[in-house]
Amino acid sequence: MSQIEITDVSVTFDQKNRTINAVQDVSLKIETGEVYGIVGLSGAGKSTLVRTINGLQKPTKGTVVVNGVDITKADKKALAASRKKIGFIFQNFNLINNRTIGQNIAFALTAGGYPEKKQPQKIVELLSMVGLQDRQDNYPAQLSGGQKQRVGIARALANDPDILLCDEATSALDLETAEEIITILKDINERLHITIVFITHQLEVAKDLFDRVAVMENGKIVEQTTAYNLFANPKSNMAKRLVNRFLDEQLPDEVKDRLKDQQGVILTLKYQGDDSLDPVITEISSNTGVSISILQGRIEYIHSNAIGVLAVFITGDQNAISKAVAQFTQKVDMVEEVAR
Amino acid sequence: MNETIRILQANLGQSLWETFEMVLISGVIGIVFGTVLGLLLYYYSNRLFSPRPVVNAVVGFIINAIRSLPFLILMVVLIPLAKLLAGDPYTPMGGAVSLSVAAVPFFARIAESSFAEIDQGIIEAARSTGANFWLIFQEVLFPEALPSLIRGIVLTIISLIGYSAMVGTIGAGGIGNLAIQFGYNRYDTGVLISVIVILVIIVQIIQWIGDFLAVHYTRG
Numbered sequence: 001m002s003q004i005e006i007t008d009v010s011v012t013f014d015q016k017n018r019t020i021n022a023v024q025d026v027s028l029k030i031e032t033g034e035v036y037g038i039v040g041l042s043g044a045g046k047s048t049l050v051r052t053i054n055g056l057q058k059p060t061k062g063t064v065v066v067n068g069v070d071i072t073k074a075d076k077k078a079l080a081a082s083r084k085k086i087g088f089i090f091q092n093f094n095l096i097n098n099r100t101i102g103q104n105i106a107f108a109l110t111a112g113g114y115p116e117k118k119q120p121q122k123i124v125e126l127l128s129m130v131g132l133q134d135r136q137d138n139y140p141a142q143l144s145g146g147q148k149q150r151v152g153i154a155r156a157l158a159n160d161p162d163i164l165l166c167d168e169a170t171s172a173l174d175l176e177t178a179e180e181i182i183t184i185l186k187d188i189n190e191r192l193h194i195t196i197v198f199i200t201h202q203l204e205v206a207k208d209l210f211d212r213v214a215v216m217e218n219g220k221i222v223e224q225t226t227a228y229n230l231f232a233n234p235k236s237n238m239a240k241r242l243v244n245r246f247l248d249e250q251l252p253d254e255v256k257d258r259l260k261d262q263q264g265v266i267l268t269l270k271y272q273g274d275d276s277l278d279p280v281i282t283e284i285s286s287n288t289g290v291s292i293s294i295l296q297g298r299i300e301y302i303h304s305n306a307i308g309v310l311a312v313f314i315t316g317d318q319n320a321i322s323k324a325v326a327q328f329t330q331k332v333d334m335v336e337e338v339a340r
Numbered sequence: 341m342n343e344t345i346r347i348l349q350a351n352l353g354q355s356l357w358e359t360f361e362m363v364l365i366s367g368v369i370g371i372v373f374g375t376v377l378g379l380l381l382y383y384y385s386n387r388l389f390s391p392r393p394v395v396n397a398v399v400g401f402i403i404n405a406i407r408s409l410p411f412l413i414l415m416v417v418l419i420p421l422a423k424l425l426a427g428d429p430y431t432p433m434g435g436a437v438s439l440s441v442a443a444v445p446f447f448a449r450i451a452e453s454s455f456a457e458i459d460q461g462i463i464e465a466a467r468s469t470g471a472n473f474w475l476i477f478q479e480v481l482f483p484e485a486l487p488s489l490i491r492g493i494v495l496t497i498i499s500l501i502g503y504s505a506m507v508g509t510i511g512a513g514g515i516g517n518l519a520i521q522f523g524y525n526r527y528d529t530g531v532l533i534s535v536i537v538i539l540v541i542i543v544q545i546i547q548w549i550g551d552f553l554a555v556h557y558t559r560g
Contacts, residue, residue, distance in 0.1 A: 054468055056388070083470035094465035098483040098559045107479045111471030141560025152465075159469070 001068065003163065003195055004030040004053060009062030011048050011219075022048040023059070024219040032162070035189050035196045035209050037227065039242060040216035046199040049216070050165050053197065054086045055079050066163065084112045087156030087194075091168035093148040095140040095155075101127070102136035105155050112159030126154040130184060146177035153184060157192075164188070166198040170205050178205045185209060203246045207231065207302050215239045228302045232272050232333070247300065247309050251338060255295055264315035265325060266295070270334040271308045280331050281312070288324045290316030311338070344530030347522050356538075358432040358513035362504045365436040367497050370443025374496075375489075377403065377444065378451025379477070386456075388463050389473065403445040411442055411503050415510065435512030439500055446499065450492035454485040487554040494550030498543055515539065 011023040023045045030036045038046050051057035052064050055071045064071045069082050095104050105123045114122060127133045130150035140148055149169060156164055166185070170178035186209055189196050198209060210227040215238050222236040231247070234240045251266065259266065271277060285292050296311040314324050329335045377399065383389045384396040406414070415438040422429035422437040429437070458481065466480045505516020515535055523532025 056464060056467060080470035080472070083468055086468070088465065088468035090461055090465060092459075092461050094459065094461040096462060096466075096480050096484060098486065098557060099479065100559075103479075107466070107471070107475070108469045110479075111466075111469035111475060139560035155465075155469075 002029040003032040003067060004028070004197070005063075005065040006030075006049075006052065007063045007065075009049070009052055009059045009064060011045070011052065011057060012060045021219050023052070025062075026219075026221050028214060028221065028224075030195060030197060032195055033189070033193045034211045035186075035198060037210035037213040038197065038199045038216055039203055039213060040201065040238065041242075042201055044216040045219040046201075046216050047167050050167055050197060050199050053163070053165055054083050054088060056088075084159045085161045085163065087153075087159075087161040087164040089149065089152045089156050089164065089166050089169045091171050093140070093145075093152045093172075095148060095151055097140055100137050100139055101132065101143070101151050104140070104151060105158055108155045108158035114159070122158070126157060127151075129157070129188075130154045144177075145173050146180055149173065149177075149181050150184065153181075153188070157188070157194075161194060163195045163197065166196060168200055169198065171200065171202060175205070178202075182209050203242050207246075207300075215242065228305050231300070231302050231307050232270070232305075247307070251295060251311055259313060262313075262315060264313055265321050266338040267312050267314065267325065267328060268336050268338060269308075269310045269312065269328060269332045270336075271310075271332050273306055273308075277308065277310055277332070280328075284324050284327045284331075287327065288316070288320045290314050290320045290324045292324070341530065344528055344534070347528060347531055348534055351518050351522070352515075352534075352538075355513065355515045355518040358517075359501065359504050359508075359515045361432040362436045362439055362507065362512065362514055363497060363500045365433070366439030366443045366500055367493075369436075369440040370447045370496055370500070371493060373444045374447025375451045377448035378453075378455060379481075381448065381452040382455040382481075383473070386460075386463070388460065388467055403448055406441065406445045407449070411438075411506060414438055414442055415507060430511035432513050435504065435507035435514070439503055439507060442503060443496060443500060447492065447496050450495065451485075451489060454488035454492060455481055457488055458484045483557075487558045490550055490554040490557065494547055497546055501539070501543065 006026055006028040009023055009026045010021065013020040013022060026049060038049065040046050048057055052059050053066060053071070055074065059072055062072070066082060066086065069078060071079065071082060074082060096107065099107070102123050105126055106119050109119050109122060110116070123136065124133055127136060130153055132147060132150055132154070135143065135147070140151070143151065164185070169185075170181050173181065182205060185196060185198070188194055196209075207227065213225060213227055213230045214221045215223040215230070215236055217236070217238040223230070223234070223239045225235075230239060231243055234243045247270070269277060281292050284290075291314075293313045294310060295313055297309065299306050299308045314321050316324070325335070325337070381396060381399055384392040384399075409417070418438040418441055419429045422434040425437050426433040428434055462480060462484065463476070466476045504514050505519070508514040508517030509520055515538065519532055519535040522528045523535060
């Protein structure tokens with residue numbers, strides 16, 4: 001049995017004149033100790049879905065079973081007990097503004113029934129984990145965004161949870177700070193074996209964090225795959241859209257402008273592994289007699305596996321170009337002709 | 341001039357004390373019961389707690405009904421109740437009855453909006469820890485709403501001082517009564533002006549203390 005089993009879950013909101021299907025017939029299984037990403041554009045239903053896991057949102061239909069407990073049917077007491085073992089971190093940190101950092105964490109400890117006498121020591125321990133042991137007596141307003149999120153993590157870990165839900169946990173932060181938070185989360189996952197469910201619309205930040213990923217669109221899961229496969233071989237349109245935006249394989253307009261008057265074809269080539277495509281390019285060029293110039297190229301690493309992206313411009317006579325394109329399609333994983 | 345000083349010496353202390361009595365009693369009752377009612381309204385309307393639209397609507401209707409009466413009318417209507425509770429309605433204690441009835445729904449709405457202003461995200465985070473409502477009230481709702489509640493308390497006290505003058509005119513005493521009795525009815529402008537100056541000073545001090553505390557409890 002998986003640690004989190006979401007089965008046929010739908011969430012609908014009734015508003016005055018219409019019904020909003022925020023989540024539609026979603027089924028997911030998340031295993032103990034994995035980092036599971038849920039990606040999609042804003043409004044895809046990710047936040048609503050993740051809130052069904054700790055019962056902040058009641059599904060209209062379907063079941064959510066966490067550690068063997070059916071969250072949708074749990075009474076108040078059972079729900080509170082389950083919540084203590086599910087940490088939650090938020091996009092906007094959601095710390096109590098008029099309480100110190102120490103008091104914020106003490107609140108979570110008290111909620112979890114942690115003995116008051118032992119709290120000061122536990123608070124120091126938790127804050128040390130996120131490198132903020134000397135900020136106990138500060139108020140949230142005195143901290144930077146990244147520091148606030150670190151307090152959010154410490155609070156979420158207060159009751160030794162076995163699941164951590166992250167709702168756009170890095171989206172309010174700049175890229176560098178976001179990476180810091182990702183590193184902390186990865187470390188928590190590896191050292192404490194806490195399952196992490198991470199929601200985001202920013203694929204780039206979390207590419208090294210996820211083991212598996214679900215892609216959401218209009219309340220539905222449109223693709224479920226491993227992190228590497230999502231980047232190397234996205235299948236659904238939404239996944240392609242997100243990945244392409246990340247790999248940024250669109251050519252700058254300046255380059256397109258420059259090539260406007262020239263006869264030829266622009267191809268983007270995506271390939272796995274970090275071997276060079278040079279031999280292939282040279283081979284195809286000499287086989288067909290076209291000339292091939294490289295417009296753009298880079299390599300991304302997902303879990304230390306490389307994905308190369310290359311844009312090339314092929315010129316020559318019409319026939320030769322077609323032949324060259326055919327050969328690329330044979331020899332390279334993914335070939336797309338760029339519309340001109 | 342001498343007459344003015346004589347009147348003030350004879351009556352001012354007593355009048356101030358009566359006003360203080362009325363405002364203190366009705367203020368405490370209004371703030372305590374108003375907070376409870378406001379919390380109830382909030383609890384039964386927030387989707388993160390226990391939304392009960394019917395309870396919320398009924399309580400809300402009663403509050404609105406009391407609040408829609410002009411205070412002058414409420415005061416007259418409540419004379420029998422004041423007689424029942426305080427014995428003599430034409431005393432500061434009697435006046436405090438109608439002031440309290442007015443203060444409770446007034447402060448209930450203030451408290452409700454103070455709680456409703458708290459970021460839903462903070463409540464969500466609190467709910468996520470599995471905390472019960474009482475703990476959330478003590479550690480989240482109260483500290484987060486406190487600055488706004490303090491401003492509401494100031495507003496309530498200042499309104500009550502104003503209303504207490506009205507109660508004074510029907511015989512419950514207080515500084516308002518002093519102004520009307522001697523300043524207006526006996527054409528002693530000196531008394532009238534003195535009372536106005538004293539009221540302005542009192543209200544300024546209350547506002548100043550309130551602002552100071554509200555800022556103090558907004559941390560960071």
